[in-house]
Amino acid sequence: MKDDKISEVIRVGKAQVLVYELRVEAAMSTNVCSVSPDDTMEDVRKILKEHAISGLPVVAGDELKGIVSIEDLIESILEGKTADRVSQRMTREPVTICSDDLLVRAINDFGRYRYGRFPVINRQTKKLVGIITKGDIIRCLFKRLESNHYEDELRRYRAGHLFEDIRSDHSSLVLKYNLEGASFEKAGEGSSQLKKNLLRLGIHPDVARRITIASYEAEMNMVIFCKGGTLIATIEPRCVTVNAVDQGPGIPDIARAMEPGYSTAPDWVRELGFGAGMGLPNIKNCSDEMHLDSTVGKGTNLQFKVYTKK
Amino acid sequence: MKLREIVNQLQLAVKTGADLLDRDVNGGYAGDLLSDVLAHARVGNLWITLHTHPNIVAVASSKDLAGIIVVNGRTPDEETLRKAAEEQIPILISSGSTYSVVCKLGELGIT
């Protein structure tokens, strides 16, 4: 495989993340065929042929002495010197890589040196522990990607079938996010967690997005105009209902509050980009039904529904 | 167009999401009113803003935006960067103004 190909493969999404996570030892082959410096090139020929490989590390004891490749063998054949010792023909001090190096390092080295394989050594003992080729890396990445993918799917499947697996006349799942006294920085976390859960339940991303945006606006209003509140999402097979409940100051004129552009947000909040007076209209646009109840001095209950199956 | 190309052409500093630059950008939206962005930006848009607080991440993630360009060389809060990394939102910094960033994006054909 050409070098541009290997970097091409690792450019795609998760593989790119994986090469920064996985270490060489996860991808290398550990049962390494090797020769000793005193073996002959004829021995090399037999081993390469038998294992259908194109190079071998040269090892004395546990110590890596060099590397001998199919090119070295061809040369010795052309010169009629297959009885030569490996030590006369091998490349000394080959480029090695450590078993705890990140895979991305190996990929870069393949690009840099144009060798087909690197002997892998233990960083401390310097002893040979394996060998790695581009093929090893690709195989390892594909395997990991497949199992990651599978886990994701499995999780989605399990959650998505919740309502089919649990038999009752009516099932619903209630997710509650407590935003009491939520700080400005923390605001938005309820709706962000809600979104992840909706996606996990297999709700279509476009639908989940509408619910998330409306929840976020409701959450911000509770943080800005009250001392927080509670976000309660009730998930039913065909519909998600969100209640944003607070014990804040209440809204004196609901019709007015619903008008695009109407806002009582204080200046410091406006400096942060809130106060366009578009939150409630956004909630209305994102939802299929919306009810706003409020009593001055008592609090506000905002409810909206989004149908997940038309 | 890929985010990577925009980063290169506009010489943006990549604060988070260095591994997400293969994302496609299908347009842009400039604005500093968060609710307005939520209402009018489109999924996959690149958002240009001067805000640096963590709520920009919540907006970008609710709306599934491709990323955020913070203008005027402003530095996002630590918490903003932490959340952005967690939510996989690329945050890119431009030393230029909103106007100059929008003009350059326009030249690249991003509308």
Ligand SMILES: Nc1ncnc2c1ncn2[C@@H]1O[C@H](COP(=O)(O)OP(=O)(O)OP(=O)(O)O)[C@@H](O)[C@H]1O
């Ligand atoms: N939970 C609430 N408690 C008390 N008042 C509220 C509440 N939610 C909204 N309001 C009032 O309704 C007004 C309009 O709300 P809306 O969300 O539409 O705009 P905003 O929050 O002021 O600005 P934006 O949402 O665009 O940042 C607010 O300015 C505020 O006076």
Ligand SMILES: [Mg+2]
């Ligand atoms: Mg609001």
